[in-house]
Amino acid sequence: MTNSDTNPTVDLAALKAKQQGAWSSGNYAVIGTTLQIVGEMLCEAVDLRAGERVLDVAAGNGNATLAAARRWGKVTSTDYVPALLEMGRARAEAEGVSVVFREADAEALPFEAGEFDVVLSTFGVMFTPDQETAAREMFRVCGPGGRIGLANWTPEGFVGQLFKTIGKYIPPPAGVKPPSLWGTEARLADLFPGADIRATEREFSFRYLSASHWLEVFRSWYGPMHKAFAALDGDGQRALEADMIALAERFNRATDGTLVARGAYLEVVIQK
Numbered sequence: 289m290t291n292s293d294t295n296p297t298v299d300l301a302a303l304k305a306k307q308q309g310a311w312s313s314g315n316y317a318v319i320g321t322t323l324q325i326v327g328e329m330l331c332e333a334v335d336l337r338a339g340e341r342v343l344d345v346a347a348g349n350g351n352a353t354l355a356a357a358r359r360w361g362k363v364t365s366t367d368y369v370p371a372l373l374e375m376g377r378a379r380a381e382a383e384g385v386s387v388v389f390r391e392a393d394a395e396a397l398p399f400e401a402g403e404f405d406v407v408l409s410t411f412g413v414m415f416t417p418d419q420e421t422a423a424r425e426m427f428r429v430c431g432p433g434g435r436i437g438l439a440n441w442t443p444e445g446f447v448g449q450l451f452k453t454i455g456k457y458i459p460p461p462a463g464v465k466p467p468s469l470w471g472t473e474a475r476l477a478d479l480f481p482g483a484d485i486r487a488t489e490r491e492f493s494f495r496y497l498s499a500s501h502w503l504e505v506f507r508s509w510y511g512p513m514h515k516a517f518a519a520l521d522g523d524g525q526r527a528l529e530a531d532m533i534a535l536a537e538r539f540n541r542a543t544d545g546t547l548v549a550r551g552a553y554l555e556v557v558i559q560k
Contacts, residue, residue, distance in 0.1 A: 346413045348410075414470035496547040
């Protein structure tokens, strides 16, 4: 795993700082808590055992963290947004489960090689700007015989298309691979060469009162969308709003006026 296919002219440090600002804006926890079922399913997919040492990478407000702790894993939860870690800590305290919380960058994990039996990330590590380094770090801290469990949005799914739509208005940095590539088996094979990879496409349903309600929540609290709207003038905001409503309706399977948008993601188990 090298950085050879990342454009060397890209200032990854500056990009990471910008991304950190985006994820720190709004309040991802409002959206993150709705995704709890994905963390539960991922822990089952990796066949997590009580007493195993578990690392949650780019944990957000702790969905996979809590799922692993409920199964008596010895969990360390990491993220580079301190406010999200605090929200995860509050959730863990409310449930009475034991978790170690630590601020950490997914591209430079402050742990020894092979320190964990299970390494997890739900819709987190896929957003790192240096994908090769992040994958290498997860593989490094996972011990022999351990498992890496990932939940990654697919390129053609609802969230993959959401970022593609935002990209029409706020072009992504040149030379940086789209996060949604983590939701493809081909890219995973590049990132974890020679590893035993099992990938299953799953579907998460975004359930809201309506497409407009979904947009209101995401525009207010989902950092990347919050920042995108803030960067546009009035006409741009109205155009993006119309495109987002159309996108939500395209993925909506509800016929009663509510929104049940089909969000495809790849559930991945990598055996080391």
